[in-house]
Every structure is written in C-alpha cells, then in structure tokens.
Amino acid sequence: MEIKADVRRVIDAQSQLGEGVLWDAQRQVVWFVDIKRHRLWHYDPDTGSNCFTEAPGQIGWALPAEGGLLLCGLQDGLYTFDPELQTFTKLMSVPGEPAGNRLNDACTDPWGRVWFGSMDDSEGSASGRFYVFDRGEIRAAGPSGIAITNGPAVNRAGDRIYFTDTTAQKIMVADLSRDGVGEARPYVDTGALFPDAYPDGPVVDAEDHVWTGLYVGSSVARFSPSGELVATIAMPARDITKMAFGGPEFATGYVTTATKNMEPGDMEKYPYAGGLLAFDAPVKGFAQPLVKLS
Template sequence: MSADPQSVLSVGATLGEGPIWVARDAALWFVDIKGHRIHRYDPATDVGRSWAAPCQVGWIVPTDDGLFAVGLQTGVHRFDPAQGSFALLHAPETHLPGNRQNDACVAPDGALWFGSMDDAEEADSGYFYRFHKGVCVESGLPAVSITNGPAVSPDGRTLYHTDTLGKRIWRTELREDGTVGNTGLFAKIEEDAGYPDGPTVDAEGCLWTGLFGGWAVRRYDPAGKLMREVRFPVANITKIAFGGEGLTTAYATTARKGLDMTALTEQPLAGDLFAFDPGVAGLPGHIAAL
C-alpha cells in the first residue's frame, strides 16, 4: 500500500461519507448522501456492491443484532442488507423537516453518537444525539449549521465534534454515564485550507480529519498540534476509516458535490473511495447497542 492515496473503488459519489470498517465481514462500508446509496467494498476480492436508500443517508454502523443502523433524513433506521430493507427505530427531528443526518460513530460502551445539519447549510439547526439501548437523547452541545463526527478518544473520555462551517473542531469531556462536560477548542482550520469534515481517531489517540475543499486529510496529536497532512488528487475529502489486516490501511471517502464541469474534468477521480498507508493503525470498531 502506497503512502500516496490511490483510488480503489470508482463510484463517482456526489457526497461520499461515513466510511467504517466492519470486522465481522472484513469490508469497508460507506454512503453517498446525495446519491441515496449505501456502498460496501471488499478489499480481498476488490469488489464493490451498493444498495439504494429511500432518501438521503448520512451514515451506517453495525449493530449488535448482526444488521446495521443507518441515518436517513427521516430518522435512524435498521438496515438489512440481505433484504435491502429499512425499518424506523427513532425519528429525533420530526420538528425540523429541513434537517438531515450527516455523520456518526459508536463509543466503546456501544452508544451511537450521530449529528444532524441544515440541509440548506444555512441555519444553526444541527444537533448531536446519543442513542443507547432504546433511549435517544440530545447531547446538549451547541447547535451549528453542519455537524461532523463525533469521534471518541481511545479511553472513551473525550468526544471530538466538528463545526464544519465554523472551521473548528471541539473537544468535550465525556462522562461515564454518557453525558458531556466541559468543552474547549481542539483545532481551528486556517483560511484557504478547506473545511473540517469527518473526524477519526487512531490507535495512538491522534485525530484525523478530512478537509472538504482542502485536497487533503490531516492528523493532529491529542493536544491539537498538526502532525501530518496527506495530499489527494481530488479537492473534497470527507472522512477516513482504518481497515484491512491490523487496521493499517486508511480508506477515504470523497465527493463531487460543488465541482463544476471544469473541475470534474480536472478531477476525474472525484467521488471515488481511496486508500493509503497512514503509517499508524486504527482502533477496533465498536458495535452499536440500540
């Protein structure tokens, strides 16, 4: 595996997002939010497969019943790949019809954390939620227009969450009961470097973020110091996930959204799934206990 990102699956995603390595089937799953698609990539066979979603789909995570949970615009649904079916579990924002779901992660305790956003990318109507063992609660974190993440530190004590339009990544204390404590600024993305998109934490406790419009992903140490930047041949990198043997391959989703015909001609790989050698392992994934 090269240290330079290489396209491994050509899907031409309008808004590829939410890559996640699912150990039980040794595959990388991700979504195309605007394309209403769920994708699966099997690196052993180099084969991809996709399913149609009934509306915008922001994320996918494995659940403790052997199936998946997905964040549709209409709420959290259980997804059965064998049937291609979706069943509503919880609709937290029926009062916000202009919102959709955007990103998610599973904490070490099995709690599902996910965020919403204003689909028009204007109003500060995006919130973070915690869904665990049948109970879904709003986190109490400040509302922003576009949420991304969250991600959880290896010890389960820190929640990283992103205000994409504000170009800030925040760090919040995560208590044992799942409630949040004090919040502080983790990192601010400078002008002309793109917008911080999905965050991911590696086995050394460092945080990686995709840069939408920034042509790169970045790695920050636990104190928020920039350690590394990996450049891509496409502008919009949304998020990475660690997978493969030993969780030593980084997979990155990308997007064609916002690119005009000239840009698409110059970036023929935009929207593909990429892979590269990050030089560090990832954390084992957790299973959502809903």
C-alpha cells in the same frame, strides 16, 4: 509535515456526497454512503467486489450493530439495515428535529452508544446539533446551533469525544464517560491553518491523534491530542469528507470524497473525485464497537 502516500482509487463510485466511511471488522468490509444519491455502499478489499443498496432517503451513516444489523441515520430518523435481506426498517424519528434538517455523521463509543449530528440540508441555518442514541433512546448531547455538524469521533479509551463545526472551521473536544459528556471546549481552529478548506469527518487513531478530512482542501490532516498539526497527506480529489482505518491490522486508510460542488473543469483536474480512496496508513486505527440497539 507532509507525508507522501501512494493513494489509489478502489471504487469509482461517482458519489455526489460520499461520506460515513468505516471498517466492519466482523464482515471485513468497508461501508460508506452517498448521501445525495441515497446509496449505501460496501466494498470487500479481498475480492474487490462492491455494490450499493438504495436507501429510502438521504443516508448520512451506517454503523455495524448487534444482531448482524446496521444502524443508519437517514433524513427522517434512525433505521436498521439487514445486509442479508437488503432491507431498511425505520426504528424512530429524532425528537424536535426541523423538517429541513437531516442526519450527517456518527460514531460509536465503548459502551455501544451512537453519537451523531444533525444539520440544515440547505447548509444555511444553524439548526444542527448533536445527539446520543443509547439503547433505544435518543437525547440531545453536545454542542448545538451549528449549520454543518461533523463527527463525532471517540478515542480508544472512550474518555474524549470530538465534535466538528464545519462552517466555523473548528473542532471541539469534550470529556466522555459512561455517565455522559462534559462541556465542549476548543480543540483546533482549522481555519487558522487551512483558511480555504473546511474540516469534515474526523476519526481517532490508535495513538490518540485525530485525523480529519479537509473539504476543498485535497488532503487529510492529523492532529496531536493537544491540537497541534503534526501531518498532512495529499489526496487526488478536492473535497475530502471522511477517513477510516481498515483492513485486518487497521493499517489501511479509506477516504470518501464528494463532487456535488465541483464544475466540469474541477472534475478534469481531480478525476478521482467521487471515488473511494485508499492508502497504506503511517499509523494504525482500532476496531469500532458494535451499536447496542437495546
């Protein structure tokens, strides 16, 4: 079912690879990144103010953490970012990661752990895999042997986690608990539904449904807990990377977009490409837990 929405561009960010959008419930702002331009953006919907900070490398994500910091995934490892001082500080490298890999997407779970994925920066080799950062320690957890990882995404109860294999056009799901993660199993074969598009960043809503951006698909799609496609919303951009629920009631959808694979003719067709988009969501999201750094 296609849902009609009045989608607007709230920032003309001109992102090459906009990603990692999320709502910071404490500060009441949106954070997102432009991976290829090494930019960490924030946007205040109350005032419309926005700006970016240059990161010391390709930055895949930034998550609010305890102590007023953000935990960020860069190409060479995990960093903290201090929004007051506007400074990045390296925390640790990811053990065993190939030099040509980078970090791409992440989420928190109810226990303050961070689940994140790595990928080949050239998007060719299946050298990516998923990890968990748990109070200062990193360990491999979840699927491996993936060219482009996306997600993970954790549901509100914290008993399910979703992993995306973008190149294979598949989303997987696994059981989750405080003790760890189970074996990943098939959830959605998006290639059967959208053969010309690729599943990008996922997020779970308050009704336990999964939303995913569709790269080269000009839309976001919503799936039931059993993996049935229940809705799509068209976007005024071609390459949709990730969606988040934000605002005081978590009733606004925020969407990041990309331009790095677009030609001048594509840009004429999709003038909002590279921007941060927003719309009134038909369902609500929920607050993401803070990262526990130690």
